[in-house]
Amino acid sequence: MRFIKSYVLRAGRMSDAQRRSYENFSGSYCIPFQPEPLDIPRIFGNENPLTVEIGFGMGIATAQIAEANPGINYLGFEVHRPGIGRLLWEIEERGLSNIRIVEYDAVEGIEKMIRPGEAAAFHIFFPDPWPKKRHHKRRLVTRPFTDLLAEKLSGNGYIYMVTDWVEYADWALAELSATPHLVNPYTGNGGFAPPQMWRPRTKFEQKGLAKGHEVREIYFKHISV
Ligand SMILES: C[S@@+](CC[C@H](N)C(=O)[O-])C[C@H]1O[C@@H](n2cnc3c(N)ncnc32)[C@H](O)[C@@H]1O
Numbered sequence: 001m002r003f004i005k006s007y008v009l010r011a012g013r014m015s016d017a018q019r020r021s022y023e024n025f026s027g028s029y030c031i032p033f034q035p036e037p038l039d040i041p042r043i044f045g046n047e048n049p050l051t052v053e054i055g056f057g058m059g060i061a062t063a064q065i066a067e068a069n070p071g072i073n074y075l076g077f078e079v080h081r082p083g084i085g086r087l088l089w090e091i092e093e094r095g096l097s098n099i100r101i102v103e104y105d106a107v108e109g110i111e112k113m114i115r116p117g118e119a120a121a122f123h124i125f126f127p128d129p130w131p132k133k134r135h136h137k138r139r140l141v142t143r144p145f146t147d148l149l150a151e152k153l154s155g156n157g158y159i160y161m162v163t164d165w166v167e168y169a170d171w172a173l174a175e176l177s178a179t180p181h182l183v184n185p186y187t188g189n190g191g192f193a194p195p196q197m198w199r200p201r202t203k204f205e206q207k208g209l210a211k212g213h214e215v216r217e218i219y220f221k222h223i224s225v
């Protein structure tokens with residue numbers, strides 16, 4: 001879909017526990033990239049709604065959300081292997097059956113692996129802000145990628161993004177507002193959503209708050225035509 005990636009692969013060190021979890025459990029919970037749609041009900045063994053998360057980082061918030069919502073399936077895209085190892089550890093530790101991981105670029109992965117109308121939700125928590133002007137083109141929450149997300153959403157599905165970078169929040173709000181088939185139910189407070197109380201604090205959020213950053217929440221719903 002686009003050639004400029006929204007990430008730069010970091011050669012992050014894996015802890016022994018992350019490496020062990022990756023070696024032992026990736027075969028059970030990681031799905032290889034494939035250039036055609038996944039059979040989601042077969043993968044999860046049920047017809048529950050699907051939430052897709054882009055860039056789960058260490059995945060602790062992902063595991064907490066999945067544990068609190070056993071009736072929802074979670075498919076997380078991440079390219080940072082230590083984080084994948086950590087989420088695999090959480091899945092085993094908590095005995096979760098409703099998470100699967102794709103170790104691949106979410107932009108291409110969602111385009112190819114998710115059918116139109118199949119995702120009930122997209123979660124994007126603290127995407128890389130790419131603050132320098134010359135890097136803005138790497139920002140994930142940008143059209144036409146947001147058009148693709150809208151196409152993949154089911155009838156009353158939603159996109160929920162949170163960032164601690166105020167200028168990126170304004171950017172993402174404008175991009176999502178300009179995306180066909182999405183509507184912002186929150187008109188007060190400059191269009192930002194109130195904090196969604198069910199969302200646990202993520203690792204990057206903690207770092208941002210420690211630096212005094214303000215957190216902005218953005219929530220758009222899909223409208224069928
Ligand atoms: C700033 S971190 C936030 C991690 C986590 N959501 C949190 O709040 O702690 C952004 C993450 O998104 C991942 N990421 C960025 N672009 C991605 C893409 N196109 N596909 C998959 N993962 C991506 C990065 O590897 C990184 O781990």
